Amino acid sequence: MPEAARRLADLAQQALGSPLPVRLRAWDGSEYGPPGTPVLVLRRRRALRRLLWQPGELGLARAWVAGDLDVDGDLYEALRLLAGHLWERGGQRRRTGRLAALRDPALRAVGRELLKLTPPWLPPAPPPEEARTGGGARHSLRRDKRAISHHYDVGNAFYERVLGPSMVYSCAYWESPEGTLEDAQEAKLDLVCRKLALAPGQRLLDVGCGWGSMVLHAARTYGVRAVGITLSEEQAAYARKRVADAGLADRVEIRVQDYREIADGPFDAISSIGMAEHVGSARYAEYAADLFALLRPGGRLLNHQIARRPLQDETAYEVDEFIGRYVFPDGELAPVGRTVAQLEEAGFEVRDVEALREHYALTLRSWVANLERHWAEAVRLTSPGRARVWRLYMAACALSFEANRIGVNQVLAVRTPDSGESGLPLRTRDWRG
Structure with missing residues (x-):
């Protein structure tokens, strides 16, 4: 008689110290657990x-990406119910969480018996979607390019299905939750342009330009001459075609270039939207100093960046294993206070910080809905594992923004000249200065 689900539930309760708050369905078709909840499906023995x-987040991630583990029902609700049992305790995220108890020899023996395993007990190979950034110093030019390629060079057609026509891969700016993603993304781009006080003839640098949406909007609407840089060959090719199709090739240049390699400043304004998370704490002072040097006196920087909550012991910070292995290799988050401090240490005068945490939750939910709506195409355009990575990470991040575990902020900073004249109006919140 099928019984794997009940035995799995017992094993989970021993490891976690409390019953699972969701129902389990095992590879033999058996089910066990509270009815009316999302169902955690172990499709294959390989999930266990x-x-x-690899007890903890990495083992779960590999099982999910490989399709060994799935959720039948509301994914958001499943993640919400499981979060405190698997990853969080005392308000702080732990890398391995309570599942680390599966390292106990007695529990491992129970698991092996349930799987009917005999020696040698070899670990399953990781899914092919796991990042391989190779050797070299972290955040070197070469390794950063490989890390960016892992995330962004997965096919422009795939991103079209997820992001929609705007092709903007950062937090939108919503008038209300009932608005459209396209309107919210256009509002975000325009907000950045207004904060930078862009005007015809000015020179804009967009660091991490993605598929070119920011430079296109700035050139078309505000008449600037724009340079967009990215490390992704696929993004650059797509952006150049958009620029040519818009008839803006005389005003917009797209480069495959690292911000550390730019030598043709100064610029009147710099936008960095959703790029600084890739810089890394060890390189952030260099990043801030480089952007400061690329601005003319009086020029403005708009730094749009995800932030995490501060820790009592900042040396204990670690990147989530799922995010680090499958989503953003070598990416790092910092508290907004540290970002502001490092911009100031580079010489900037920070003039405004606007938190957009709720806006990113709405954006991510829209992207998840797009992905689910185009699921068959997304799988065809990439791989089943890659599509599963994006669905899980975007849904989990939406919940993290909603719960205030992470945030996102637009920091407006000025390279204030020696005269002290910042060029900003006395009242900045209307952003007409």
Whole structure:
């Protein structure tokens, strides 16, 4: 008689110290657990093998990406119910969480017996979607390019299905939750342009330009001459075609270039939207100093960046294993206070900080809805594993923004000249200065 689900539930309760708050369905078709909740589906025995060999977030991630583990029902609700049992305790995220208890020899023996394993007990191979950034110093030019390629060079057609016509891959600016993603993304781009006080003839640098949406909007609407830089070959090719199709090739240049390699400043304004998360704490002072040097006196920087909550011991910060292995290799988050401090230490005068946390939750939910609506195409355009990565990470991030575990902020900073004249109006919140 099928019984794997009940035995799995017992094993989970021993590891977690409390019953799972969701129902389980095992590879033999059996189910066990509270009715009316999302169902955590272990499609193959290999899901448990992955957890026994890599207890915690990485084992779960590999099982999810490989399709060994799934959710039947509301994914958001499943993640919300499971978060405190698997990853969080005392308000702080722990890398391995309570599943680390599966390292206990007695529990591992129970798991092996349930799987009917005999020696040698070899771990399953990671899914092919796991990042391989290679050797070299972290955040070197070469390694950063490989890390960016892992995330962004997965096919422009795939991103079209997820992001929609705007092709903007950062937090939108919503008038209300009932608004459209396209309107919210256009509002965000325009907000950045107004904060930078862009005007015809000015020179704009967009660091991490993605598929070119910011430079296109700035050139078309505000008459600037714009340079957009990216490390992604696929993004650059797509952006150049958009620029040519818009008839703006005489005013917009797209480069495959690292911000550390730019030598043709100064610029009147710099936008960095959703790029600084890739810089890394060890390089952030260099990033801030480089952007300061690229601005003319009186020029403005708009730095749009995800932030995490501060820790009592900042040296204990670690990147989530799922995010680091499958989503943003070598990416790092910092508290907004540290970002502001490092911009100031580089010489900037920080004039405004606007928190957009709720806006990013709405944006991510829209992207998840787009992905689910175009699921078959997304799988065809990339791989089942890649599509599963994006669905999980975007849904989980939406919940993290909603719960105030992470935030996102627009920091407006000025390279204030020696005269002290910032060029900003006395009242900045209307952003007409």
